Amino acid sequence: MSSKMQSKCFIALLVLLSIFSCFEAQLQVGFYSKTCPSAETIVTQQVTQAFGSNPGIAPGLVRMHFHDCFVHGCDASVLIDSTTGNQAEKDSPINNPSLRGFEVIDAAKAALEAQCKGIVSCADILAFAARDSIALVKGPAYSVPSGRKDGRVSMMSDVGGNIPSPVMNVSALTTLFSLKGLTQDQMVTLSGAHTIGVSHCNIITTVDDRLYNFNGTNMPDPALNPSYVPQLQAACPKASTSTSSVVNMDPVTPAVFDNKYYSNVLVNKGLFTSDWTLRTNAATAAGLNANANNQAQWFNKFTAAIVKMGSIPLDAGAVGEIRTNCRVIN
Numbered sequence: 001m002s003s004k005m006q007s008k009c010f011i012a013l014l015v016l017l018s019i020f021s022c023f024e025a026q027l028q029v030g031f032y033s034k035t036c037p038s039a040e041t042i043v044t045q046q047v048t049q050a051f052g053s054n055p056g057i058a059p060g061l062v063r064m065h066f067h068d069c070f071v072h073g074c075d076a077s078v079l080i081d082s083t084t085g086n087q088a089e090k091d092s093p094i095n096n097p098s099l100r101g102f103e104v105i106d107a108a109k110a111a112l113e114a115q116c117k118g119i120v121s122c123a124d125i126l127a128f129a130a131r132d133s134i135a136l137v138k139g140p141a142y143s144v145p146s147g148r149k150d151g152r153v154s155m156m157s158d159v160g161g162n163i164p165s166p167v168m169n170v171s172a173l174t175t176l177f178s179l180k181g182l183t184q185d186q187m188v189t190l191s192g193a194h195t196i197g198v199s200h201c202n203i204i205t206t207v208d209d210r211l212y213n214f215n216g217t218n219m220p221d222p223a224l225n226p227s228y229v230p231q232l233q234a235a236c237p238k239a240s241t242s243t244s245s246v247v248n249m250d251p252v253t254p255a256v257f258d259n260k261y262y263s264n265v266l267v268n269k270g271l272f273t274s275d276w277t278l279r280t281n282a283a284t285a286a287g288l289n290a291n292a293n294n295q296a297q298w299f300n301k302f303t304a305a306i307v308k309m310g311s312i313p314l315d316a317g318a319v320g321e322i323r324t325n326c327r328v329i330n
C-alpha cells in the first residue's frame with residue numbers, strides 16, 4: 001500500500017471510529033424496547049405507587065434528576081452512598097437532608113433486576129422517574145431518550161461548584177448553565193420546576209436570608225413582595241434555622257406543575273434570590289413574561305430543555321456501567 005493510501009485509510013478509520021463513538025453516546029427513545037420491554041412501565045408503576053402514599057416524591061425526583069445531571073453528567077452519581085473511604089454527592093449539605101425519593105429508585109431498580117438483570121441503568125431509571133413525576137403533578141408528557149451508563153465516581157466535594165446556589169445572580173446562573181450546554185433561556189425555562197415542591201426554611205433564613213436579616217440589614221429582602229413576607233415568616237419562624245421545617249415554593253398551586261411560578265416571580269413572590277434575579281436582566285425578564293403568558297409554549301420549551309439537561313454526558317473518558325445496586329459502584 002502506498003503511504004498516500006495508508007494515510008487515506010487511516011483517515012477513513014478515524015472517521016469510522018468517531019461515528020461509532022458518536023452512536024455509542026447517543027441516547028435513544030425506546031432504548032430498552034428489545035432488551036427489557038417493560039422497563040419504562042415498571043418505573044412508572046413504582047413512581048405512581050410511591051406518589052400515592054407521598055406526593056412529595058414527585059418534586060423530589062425532579063430535583064434529584066437535575067442534581068444528578070449537573071454533577072459528572074446524568075450518571076446516577078447522586079445515588080451512590082458514602083463509604084468509609086468516600087463522602088459521596090448525596091451527603092453534601094446541598095443534598096442532605098433535602099434530597100428525597102431515593103427509596104423509589106431502589107424499588108424500581110429491584111423490580112427491574114428481578115425482570116431483566118443487569119440491563120437498565122440507574123441513571124435511566126432516574127430520568128424516567130422524573131418524567132413520570134412531572135406527569136403525576138399534571139405537567140407535560142414527554143419521551144425520554146435512554147441508554148445512559150452509571151458513573152463510578154461520586155464525591156461530595158464536586159457538588160458545590162456544579163449545583164447553582166440560591167444566592168446566585170442572573171449572570172452567575174447563566175454561566176453555570178452554559179457550562180452544562182444549556183442556554184440562558186433554557187435556564188429560565190427549567191427554573192419553572194420551582195412551581196412544585198418545597199424548600200427547607202434554613203435556605204431563606206440563613207443561606208439566602210431573605211426573611212429576617214437580608215444582607216446584614218436586620219430586615220427582610222426589599223425585593224420580596226411585602227404581602228408575601230408575613231406568609232413566609234409564619235411558615236418559617238425566626239428560630240427555624242434547622243432543616244426540619246419547610247415552605248412551599250409556589251404559594252398559589254404548590255402541587256401542580258403549571259406556569260404559576262412565572263407569575264409569582266413577576267410579582268416578587270419567587271422564593272429565592274435566584275428566582276427574583278431573573279427579573280433583573282432584559283432577556284430573562286422577557287422569558288418570565290412569555291412563560292407566564294403562555295403555559296402551552298412553556299410546556300414545549302420545558303420538555304425540550306429537560307431532555308437536553310437529561311443528555312448531559314458522563315465526563316469525557318469516564319467508563320460507565322450498569323449498576324446492580326443504585327447505591328453502590330459495582
Ligand code: HEM
Pocket residue numbers: 056058059060062063066098099100164165166167168173187190191193194196197198199200203272274
Ligand atoms: C436555577 C437555579 C436553581 C437553584 C438556585 C435552585 C435551588 C433550589 C433550592 C435551594 C431548593 C430547596 C432545597 C431545600 O429544601 O433545601 C430547590 C428545590 C427544588 N428545585 Fe431547584 N434550583 C434551581 C434550578 C432547578 C431546576 C433546573 C430544577 C429542575 C428542572 C429544579 C427543581 C427543584 C424542585 C422540584 C425543588 C423542590 C424539591 C422538593 O420539594 O423536594 N430546580 N431548588
Ligand SMILES: *[C@@H]1O[C@H](CO)[C@@H](O)[C@H](O)[C@H]1NC(C)=O
Pocket residue numbers: 169170171172
Ligand atoms: C454576580 O455575581 C458574581 C459572582 O458572585 C459577581 O462577580 C458579579 O459582579 C455579579 N454581577 C452583578 C451584575 O451583580
Ligand SMILES: *[C@@H]1O[C@H](CO)[C@@H](O)[C@H](O)[C@H]1NC(C)=O
Pocket residue numbers: 215
Ligand atoms: C449588601 O450590602 C452591601 C454593603 O452595604 C452593599 O454594597 C450591597 O449592594 C448589598 N447587596 C444587596 C444585594 O443588596
